[in-house]
Amino acid sequence: MLFSTGRSILARALFDISANWKQRGLIATYCQSATALRPKKSKSQRKEAQYFSDAKRVRAIGGKGGDGCVSFLQLWCNERAGPDGGDGGHGGHVVFQASNDVRNFNHVGSVLKADEGERGNAKDCHGKNAKHAVIKVPIGTIIRNAQGIIVGDLAQADLMFVAARGGAGGKGNRFFTTDKETSPKVCEYGPHGEDFSYILELRSMADVGLIGYPNAGKSTLLNALTRAKPKVAPYAFTTLRPHLGTVQYDDHIQLTIADLPGLVPDAHLNKGLGIQFLKHAERCTLLLFVLDASASEPWTHYDQLMHELRQFGGQLSTRPQLVVANKLDVDEGRENFEELQRRLEKPVLGISAKMGQNLEQLLRIIRREYDRQKTQERALS
Known part of the structure; x- marks a missing residue:
């Protein structure tokens, strides 16, 4: 009983205080205007590097696709079990991704090349697809092609632009098996990836x-x-x-x-x-x-x-x-x-x-x- 009475007295006191503040206009002023927080911690005295790159010309090369395989399966009970050459893996793409982790193009190389796909193997083993080369660029990056035309605008975080596609994996001889051609001895070579030149321009996303x-x-x-x-x-x-x-x-x-x-x-x-x-x-x-x-x-x-x-x-x-x-x-x-x-x-x-x-x-x-x-x-x- 005493606890409930004390709680009601406290609630009544808080109500009176809030009503008094509303009459003075203090609550409305606080809700309408935001106050800037001043930093309390002192700044570091460490000297930072002054290198800054806001424009860069790059060459993007997609990864080569893996070659197909020519192979014929031989078992102990069947020496002519048929073709079993696997397909090659796909080459990787070169991708630009807008990120808050970087501020300029100092980390971006002049030549950006993705990995190649693995070649196919026997026993219908396909080659492994290569990983894409994801290059992080600052938010607000403008991408121009060799003619100076804007082809990409990474104005938001995590937006991506595929600069160069990797080559597709070549087909193995198992792919070319038909009713008339049961033992093909041909396969495909993996094509090369795309090769383009771009100009990266940074436009800072400042308020x-x-x-x-x-x-x-x-x-x-x-x-x-x-x-x-x-x-x-x-x-x-x-x-x-x-x-x-x-x-x-x-x-x-x-x-x-x-x-x-x-x-x-x-x-x-x-x-x-x-x-x-x-x-x-x-x-x-x-x-x-x-x-x-x-x-x-x-x-x-x-x-x-x-x-x-x-x-x-x-x-x-x-x-x-x-x-x-x-x-x-x-x-x-x-x-x-x-x-x-x-x-x-x-x-x-x-x-x-x-x-x-x-x-x-x-x-x-x-x-x-x-x-x-x-x-x-x-x-x-």
Whole structure:
């Protein structure tokens, strides 16, 4: 009796607390917005290799089929028991499989060849089929043939593309036995597998892509938001390859952020590092423009960046955008921030990636825009 009474008192107290929270709007606020989880564990100081391959030309060769066998069975009671040559095994295929286990093409060789099938044997023993050569590639890999035409798009995990089929196994002389030809002495050779050349291109499946000039603070921002370790230095073109980092929210949603090498005026004319790395941002749900507010005229940087995106082509320039003004910890940045807001005529968030200013607000805005875009995509589909 005392136990049931205490339990009812506790339930009544919890009900009163929840009703009080609902009046204050605390429960509704928690359910509507997700909070980014900041990493507590310190980053590793181990230097990682800087090798990165986002495009590769490969040659795929299917395995040769096994040869058939010519054999005649001889028993103690019947020396002419008939043909018993088995068929050869099939050659293996060369298959590309999208996987989360790899990030680039460093492990992919220039020549990819599958195993050959085993030849047939006597006593109707067929040869063993060869195993397929499954090559893991990053998610977002585009496969082009020798003419440059896209023949495969591995945009989801575990998707496969058969690059080269193996040869079929040759038939043994048992296969050619007929009523008129009871002892054939012929068999088939196993044909060679297919031989094709492909071009593999990586288009990173990031949710947010960082676009900006060199030394705008993109690597510093990625370093502050995620556990990625891009190189940070005060000289142009510090970032020579894309870097990926992940932000985790308290509702178990993870967003991937891609740091791309900086763009310069006339990058589409192959100045600087060019625009070859912009293919990693083609599938980003959101583009985050990082402007250096401490520059002399930072509002001109946005127009130039949009011009380079239009020159790249496709729908990259029409992707959803967010604009942030970095380096507000510098006096020049604070002075140019208001003028930058007035000239761009769109919301601009002022941050300091180095000092950590307004990064929590930035993560909330990124998550809100990401959820909005995903809702629109589901509505259209």
